[in-house]
Amino acid sequence: MEHEFWHERWKKNEIGFHQGTVNQYLHDHWPELAGDSTDTVFVPLCGKAHDIWWLHDRGHPVIGVELSDIACKDFFEEAGEKASVHPGEPFTTFRHDDLEIWCGDFFQLVPDDLRHVRLVYDRAALIALPPTLRPEYVQHLNAILPEQARILLITLDYDGTEMQGPPFNVPDSEVHQLFDEDYDVRQILRNDLARDDLFVKRKGLQNGVSESVFVLTRK
Numbered sequence: 001m002e003h004e005f006w007h008e009r010w011k012k013n014e015i016g017f018h019q020g021t022v023n024q025y026l027h028d029h030w031p032e033l034a035g036d037s038t039d040t041v042f043v044p045l046c047g048k049a050h051d052i053w054w055l056h057d058r059g060h061p062v063i064g065v066e067l068s069d070i071a072c073k074d075f076f077e078e079a080g081e082k083a084s085v086h087p088g089e090p091f092t093t094f095r096h097d098d099l100e101i102w103c104g105d106f107f108q109l110v111p112d113d114l115r116h117v118r119l120v121y122d123r124a125a126l127i128a129l130p131p132t133l134r135p136e137y138v139q140h141l142n143a144i145l146p147e148q149a150r151i152l153l154i155t156l157d158y159d160g161t162e163m164q165g166p167p168f169n170v171p172d173s174e175v176h177q178l179f180d181e182d183y184d185v186r187q188i189l190r191n192d193l194a195r196d197d198l199f200v201k202r203k204g205l206q207n208g209v210s211e212s213v214f215v216l217t218r219k
């Protein structure tokens, strides 16, 4: 997906992916990944997700990366919180306590940036990317994450002939294809969305939609 596509979405406030509350799967399944640890969490393609505040409130230092400076600014403003802004290349960093949002391109991150990270939360990051970019995303994630990192991954699947992403349909089998070589892939949930689910109705999807939650542990 071109960067311009996402900048336009934010400029026009066409951000149907943004949830005004904490993601239910995060809420329900985070302990399965993290136990009661307060390890540093990395949130790729983070938008202005409330999930980041939730993670931080649980005691986790957080690093999010997000392309749009509108998203980065809104994230703090809408929570009524202040961030110190540190302009730089390739990232401008927004800092609040030990919560940092790095404004820039995920693919510019290097291993040293994430050396303290032990946990990753991917909601609407992998599925935001078109099929051709997903292997590159996983490759880059593997290159920049420390060996011990574990990932909570939330995916979405639907009949790809019914809609053009984003969000893209990523079948469970593709998650295995992408991650099996380097991770122990444990699917902890598959949830078939009801026909009257807001997303299903809005997109007019007739042939079923499901969400899956995975815990990925580096081998």
Ligand SMILES: C[S@@+](CC[C@H](N)C(=O)[O-])C[C@H]1O[C@@H](n2cnc3c(N)ncnc32)[C@H](O)[C@@H]1O
Residues within 6 Å of the ligand: 006, 007, 017, 018, 019, 044, 045, 046, 047, 048, 049, 065, 066, 067, 068, 071, 104, 105, 106, 107, 123, 124, 125, 128, 166
């Ligand atoms: C579908 S949204 C999901 C946002 C967030 N994870 C959430 O749950 O609300 C994808 C986000 O990724 C950002 N994005 C897309 N490509 C990116 C890249 N290469 N580097 C950093 N952020 C990117 C977009 O601006 C957008 O905010």
